[in-house]
Amino acid sequence: MSERTFPLVDLAECCPTVLGAPLDDDEAAFLAHGFAALADPVRLRLLSMIASADEVCSCEMQEPLGKSQPTVSHHTKTLAEAGLIVGEKRGRWVYWRIVPERLDALRRALVS
Amino acid sequence: MSERTFPLVDLAECCPTVLGAPLDDDEAAFLAHGFAALADPVRLRLLSMIASADEVCSCEMQEPLGKSQPTVSHHTKTLAEAGLIVGEKRGRWVYWRIVPERLDALRRALVS
DNA sequence: CGAATGTATCGACGTCTGTCAATTGACCTC
């Protein structure tokens, strides 16, 4: 392989990280739960739609995803339980937003 | 199996990101496959052990993980197929190393 | 009130996944 520079300093300050020291059981389970929420194409598309629009109603996502209403509801629940999104009910609708801190924590876990 | 090459430069600059614009099906599937490899506590501990020691023999990981030899082999295969680690056979042993570029690509997909 | 609409839950189904015992394969050493 060609040369590679290691940006060691950066943001490796807090939080459990995969690549620093060996993880214990609890840290591994916590991170695995987060990554499991990202391990499905439909959920990733859901997440990207929400992130791109800042706030999205469930009813807006069903059609572009090509999935049934129960399926969309199931996936939003999974993402919410993983702490990646939060929903707010206004009237008959539920509006979802990204939780940037949680995504950041997962991202930082992968810092080299 | 058609071989597809990813130049390092492209990996460093391009690549799908979850939070920028809505993902299409292919991008979502590609990322989901990567995150799925991270979605298991045993695999995360495996990965962190390899990353911490730079190079690790399979035989060294079986005991601290408390898993059977076939199970460890199964997980290393999963990680390798996701492109996160590579193995080199030397004599009777297989030594595993991290593939930083692949982890970086997944990490960058989560950039806000 | 009752009808309509958006969401969540339930039940069922097929598929995927994690696990291990048993076996096979590769390699080393005597």
Add this chain to the structure above:
DNA sequence: GAGGTCAATTGACAGACGTCGATACATTCG
């Protein structure tokens, strides 16, 4: 070669997961 050691594969099994139709729950509007 024979026997020993490490890794990969196979087969089997239980549990988790993605999906959808049907249904129940909430809220708004006549």
